[in-house]
Amino acid sequence: MSYLTDLLKIFIASMVVNNIILMQFLGLCSYIGLTDNMSASIGMGYAVTFVTVLAAAVTWIIDHWILIPFNLQPFLEIVSFILVIGSLVSLVEIYLKKMSPNLYKAMGIYLPLIATNCLILGVTFVISMHKLDFIQALVEAIGTALGYFMAMLILAGIRERLRDSELPEFFQGKAIAYIVSGIAALAFMGFQGMIK
Secondary structure, eight states: OHHHHHHHHHHHIIIIITOTTTTTOOSHHHHHHHTTSHHHHHHHHHHHHHHHHHHHHHHHHHIIIIITTTTOHHHHHHHHHHHHHHHHHHHHHHHHHHHOHHHHHHHGGGTGGGGGOHHHHHHHHHHHHTTOOHHHHHHHHHHHHHHHHHHHHHHHHHHHHHHTSOOOGGGTTHHHHHHHHHHHHHHHGGGTTSOO
């Protein structure tokens, strides 16, 4: 029972308490860039979730089966993690180009930028630093990815509502996105201390 409680704590902490966007400010380029379009936000959320969970699984295996046993972690960890993430993003890009060309076009430059999204690399480092086992690593990755997805949907929904509102010209576009994100981050600060 204690292990399940630990998994639940990891999930809630990674999704809400330490939200990767609103509390750690990682992955902001796609967060701000794609939230003006709800369908693109949903597509990016799915793509980032897929890549994050798969990258966490593959990098955990590489870390624990190759890098740690051969004492290569200090030298090759960053390179191997980036290589895995880049390969997974290429697979997602090929899949979307073939299966959903409209979503592929809507995501534009932000799709290949998942490879350089610090969010995914950050998750792999958190898993490595905290020495999580494989199941905990997957729960951490799922929680973080769903936290990203949740933040994307919150901002996309607010920006769609604001599109129909009369805003002063200097608040329109990305300016209001940053203001709303700051207010959302303040709201999420209320969860701090909930889970240690």
